[in-house]
Amino acid sequence: xxxxxxxxxxxxxxxxxxxxxxxxxxxFLAEGADVVLGDVDVGAVRTAADQxxxxxxxxxxxxxxxxxxxxxxxxxxxxxxxxxxxxDVVVNAADVLPxxxxxxxSEAEPDxxxxxxxxxVIIGTRVATQRFVSQGHGQVVNxxxxxxxxxxxxxxxxxxxxxxxxGLGTALDxxxxxxxxxxxxxAPGSRADQETIVDAVVDCVMHRxxxxxxxxxxxxxxxxxxxxxxxxxxxxxxxxxR
Numbered sequence: 001x002x003x004x005x006x007x008x009x010x011x012x013x014x015x016x017x018x019x020x021x022x023x024x025x026x027x028f029l030a031e032g033a034d035v036v037l038g039d040v041d042v043g044a045v046r047t048a049a050d051q052x053x054x055x056x057x058x059x060x061x062x063x064x065x066x067x068x069x070x071x072x073x074x075x076x077x078x079x080x081x082x083x084x085x086x087x088d089v090v091v092n093a094a095d096v097l098p099x100x101x102x103x104x105x106s107e108a109e110p111d112x113x114x115x116x117x118x119x120x121v122i123i124g125t126r127v128a129t130q131r132f133v134s135q136g137h138g139q140v141v142n143x144x145x146x147x148x149x150x151x152x153x154x155x156x157x158x159x160x161x162x163x164x165x166x167g168l169g170t171a172l173d174x175x176x177x178x179x180x181x182x183x184x185x186x187a188p189g190s191r192a193d194q195e196t197i198v199d200a201v202v203d204c205v206m207h208r209x210x211x212x213x214x215x216x217x218x219x220x221x222x223x224x225x226x227x228x229x230x231x232x233x234x235x236x237x238x239x240x241x242r
Contacts, residue, residue, distance in 0.1 A: 009033040009205070014120075023194050026052060029056075033057070039065060040065060045064070048062055059084065067124060068120050091141045114157070140181075144162050144169070145189070169185030189216055
């Protein structure tokens with residue numbers, strides 16, 4: 001039997017209990033990787049790990065993770081390293097999607113999006129990159145969105161956080177250029193086509209692609225952003241969160 005493309009790779013994924021995070025885990029397992037899922041919903045992440053264990057592929061483990069807490073993020077990666085015997089890839093997939101127009105949001109909603117969609121990505125990227133620099137290799141993959149480039153109607157704070165994710169990834173890719181530590185940012189224009197997004201994440205790990213990796217939605221990015229409800233329609237087409 002042919003060796004799977006990512007056999008032996010050890011991958012940690014945030015937001016792994018649901019949506020894109022869970023589907024990304026399934027794709028990595030199919031390619032032979034070992035996976036640790038992290039999620040704030042402890043029951044859901046353990047259930048997801050139990051379900052994915054039945055899929056052919058590598059090991060899968062579910063752990064509690066609050067992505068907004070640097071110390072807990074570090075403990076999560078330490079536990080992942082211990083359980084898998086090391087770590088090669090960290091995928092930051094956790095986020096909170098927009099719920100409506102800017103002025104209709106409560107004061108707490110933008111704070112939550114900034115904490116999870118941007119600050120947590122910065123925390124996770126820093127903690128993972130520090131470890132990868134120490135060991136001499138590794139890859140961080142941040143799942144952003146094309147909304148972080150042209151912006152979209154009805155999702156102002158969400159777009160602001162995604163601008164930050166795109167900028168962070170592009171700057172760090174240049175900063176780490178020429179080293180064996182890679183920072184990749186996968187930026188889909190639509191949440192509806194999860195399979196294409198997941199394929200892009202796995203492909204950038206297989207081929208060690210860094211920088212901003214755009215994933216066009218069906219009909220192109222302009223179709224996804226065009227009102228009425230264009231971006232949000234695509235965003236919510238499959239899941240309430242990724």
